[in-house]
Amino acid sequence: MSWKRGGSDGPRGYHHGNLKETLVRAALELIAEKGPAGFTFAEAARWAGVSPAAPYRHFRDREELLADVALRGFSQFEGELAAAWANGAPDPGTAFERLGKAYLAFARNEPAYYSAMFEAGVSLDTNPELRLAAERAFLVLRNASDALVATVPTGKRPPALMMALHIWAMSHGIASLFARGDAGRRALPMTPEELLEAGMLVYLQGLGIGAPAEAGE
Amino acid sequence: MSWKRGGSDGPRGYHHGNLKETLVRAALELIAEKGPAGFTFAEAARWAGVSPAAPYRHFRDREELLADVALRGFSQFEGELAAAWANGAPDPGTAFERLGKAYLAFARNEPAYYSAMFEAGVSLDTNPELRLAAERAFLVLRNASDALVATVPTGKRPPALMMALHIWAMSHGIASLFARGDAGRRALPMTPEELLEAGMLVYLQGLGIGAPAEAGE
DNA sequence: TGTACATCAGTGAACGCGCGTTCACTGATGTAC
DNA sequence: TGTACATCAGTGAACGCGCGTTCACTGATGTAC
Numbered sequence: 090m091s092w093k094r095g096g097s098d099g100p101r102g103y104h105h106g107n108l109k110e111t112l113v114r115a116a117l118e119l120i121a122e123k124g125p126a127g128f129t130f131a132e133a134a135r136w137a138g139v140s141p142a143a144p145y146r147h148f149r150d151r152e153e154l155l156a157d158v159a160l161r162g163f164s165q166f167e168g169e170l171a172a173a174w175a176n177g178a179p180d181p182g183t184a185f186e187r188l189g190k191a192y193l194a195f196a197r198n199e200p201a202y203y204s205a206m207f208e209a210g211v212s213l214d215t216n217p218e219l220r221l222a223a224e225r226a227f228l229v230l231r232n233a234s235d236a237l238v239a240t241v242p243t244g245k246r247p248p249a250l251m252m253a254l255h256i257w258a259m260s261h262g263i264a265s266l267f268a269r270g271d272a273g274r275r276a277l278p279m280t281p282e283e284l285l286e287a288g289m290l291v292y293l294q295g296l297g298i299g300a301p302a303e304a305g306e
Numbered sequence: 307m308s309w310k311r312g313g314s315d316g317p318r319g320y321h322h323g324n325l326k327e328t329l330v331r332a333a334l335e336l337i338a339e340k341g342p343a344g345f346t347f348a349e350a351a352r353w354a355g356v357s358p359a360a361p362y363r364h365f366r367d368r369e370e371l372l373a374d375v376a377l378r379g380f381s382q383f384e385g386e387l388a389a390a391w392a393n394g395a396p397d398p399g400t401a402f403e404r405l406g407k408a409y410l411a412f413a414r415n416e417p418a419y420y421s422a423m424f425e426a427g428v429s430l431d432t433n434p435e436l437r438l439a440a441e442r443a444f445l446v447l448r449n450a451s452d453a454l455v456a457t458v459p460t461g462k463r464p465p466a467l468m469m470a471l472h473i474w475a476m477s478h479g480i481a482s483l484f485a486r487g488d489a490g491r492r493a494l495p496m497t498p499e500e501l502l503e504a505g506m507l508v509y510l511q512g513l514g515i516g517a518p519a520e521a522g523e
Numbered sequence: 524t525g526t527a528c529a530t531c532a533g534t535g536a537a538c539g540c541g542c543g544t545t546c547a548c549t550g551a552t553g554t555a556c
Numbered sequence: 557t558g559t560a561c562a563t564c565a566g567t568g569a570a571c572g573c574g575c576g577t578t579c580a581c582t583g584a585t586g587t588a589c
Contacts, residue, residue: 104532104584124427126343131575140534145577147532207482208425210341213492223492247508250495255505259472262479265424275430275440278467288472291464292505295512321551321565348542357567362544364565 109147111137116158121201125209130154152211156219159211162202163222166195170229177236188233189260189285196264197281203269207261230257237298247296259288326364328354333375338418342426347371369428373436376428379419380439383412387446394453405450406477406502413481414498420486424478447474454515464513476505 105111115136119128130151134141148154173191177184196203205211206223213220234253238246267274268281277284293299322328332353336345347368351358365371390408394401413420422428423440430437451470455463484491485498494501510516 106532108532126427129575130577141575142535142577142579143533150576210343251501251504254494254501255476255508258479258483258501258505259476260479261483262475262477265482266475266478277471284468284471284475287468288475288509291472291512292509293512295508295510323565325565346542347544358542359544359546359568360566367543 105137105139105143108137108139108143111139112144112147112154113158113161116154116205117201120158120204120209125155125204155205155209156211156216158202159205159209160219160222162199162206163219163226165199165202166206167222167226167229169195170226174229174233177233181233181236181240185233185237185289186286188229189289190282192260193264193268193281193285196268200269203264207265227253227257230260237293241296241298245297247298252296255292256289259292260285263288322354322356322360325354325356325360328356329361329364329371330375330378333371333422334418337375337421337426342372342421372422372426373428373433375419376422376426377436377439379416379423380436380443382416382419383423384439384443384446386412387443391446391450394450398450398453398457402450402454402506403503405446406506407499409477410481410485410498410502413485417486420481424482444470444474447477454510458513458515462514464515469513472509473506476509477502480505 112133115133116128118136119132130144131141133154134144137143144154148157169191170188173187174184175187211219213223231250231253234249234256238249238252241247263281263285267277267284329350332350333345335353336349347361347365348358350371351361354360361371365374386408387405390404391401392404428436430440448467448470451466451473455466455469458464480498480502484494484501
């Protein structure tokens with residue numbers, strides 16, 4: 090796939106045409122290859138086939154590029170989670186299982202994004218836009234929790250926010266310990282997907298939300 | 307506290323006396339300050355008050371120093387977890403609650419160790435000693451799971467390995483998202499300890515291990 | 524439609540800096556006798 | 557107990573390198589009239 094304007098062969102002469110996108114792409118490649126530490130502004134420029142001064146037209150510094158990568162990551166993450174959840178269709182149980190798989194799939198397929206989002210030390214405090222993007226991604230989990238909680242009779246309903254945080258924590262834990270698509274992954278006597286699904290079933294059971302779909306079990 | 311031999315004022319003359327320990331200490335300080343990325347061999351030497359060539363007497367390179375830090379981290383982590391678990395005394399439920407708190411306390415109090423252990427990209431595959439240390443730490447969770455499982459009648463017992471992995475994943479998830487003592491921490495409408503304890507109660511409930519101690523609840 | 528001009532997005536050379544690493548060296552420590 | 561010697565753990569100067577950043581510049585693009 091090409092990310093240069095027009096989709097043809099390389100930069101046409103003096104102007105690159107799509108340098109900002111290309112730099113983001115370069116950052117992703119380099120992070121995937123060597124971790125968020127082993128990625129430099131200069132190397133990104135080289136990767137894009139451009140002079141070392143060129144990136145400064147688009148990003149103040151390395152940090153700003155990293156933050157942009159994280160931002161795009163959260164946005165794509167949100168999109169994939171939302172697509173998997175699909176408003177809880179056909180039923181919350183089935184959709185929730187898809188959601189978990191989508192979470193792990195993202196960590197596995199986009200380790201560079203995942204790194205930039207959760208491990209690169211990009212501060213959410215100093216970047217409201219990034220914080221919003223992160224919250225929007227979390228909101229998908231929150232909505233799913235609401236829907237699951239709603240399958241339980243009023244009065245016996247657990248707090249949905251806490252539930253969403255638990256789901257996030259276990260998903261993130263499994264993703265970063267066992268499912269990421271780069272180094273640092275640990276061996277496991279089952280697939281991460283199986284581990285997460287089992288964990289979620291136990292957890293929901295504990296909340297009194299017993300496998301609403303009976304799907305797969 | 308002093309980590310120089312004799313505990314007095316600084317290096318005495320030509321020989322430092324305890325350079326290896328001091329370099330590890332330096333790495334921890336620098337990682338805590340700027341993340342695992344922002345720590346260099348040269349700066350560690352400067353921190354230790356020693357020429358840039360001196361560290362090569364003790365570590366082949368930066369990577370080896372990082373691995374040593376991670377190794378010590380896992381060892382200390384195991385120690386603290388084991389102490390908190392205390393062989394399940396006075397009862398598995400109470401001890402398990404202590405264990406969870408100890409996990410989060412470590413992540414909060416030793417963010418540099420935690421980074422080196424889980425985020426610095428030090429590969430377990432190429433370092434058998436490190437892998438062993440990590441496994442020994444996990445074994446504490448595994449033993450705790452065994453003990454909790456044993457409180458349930460035979461035949462209804464869940465698989466303890468899977469249980470230990472779930473516990474690890476949720477603890478690690480909460481620790482790295484909400485409890486670490488450095489940047490990257492996310493805000494939370496409760497303490498990480500409360501979140502973890504609630505999560506574990508729900509999870510154990512789901513396994514049919516209902517709050518064996520009734521302690522605190 | 525053509526021309527003049529402003530703006531944009533790059534170049535490429537240059538710089539200072541700190542890092543990793545090496546080298547021959549030397550002061551301190553430990554040990555054999 | 558004293559001396560000679562081997563070994564250990566540092567020094568400090570030096571190097572090549574790549575990074576981040578700046579600067580005056582210039583080719584390409586867009587727009588006003």
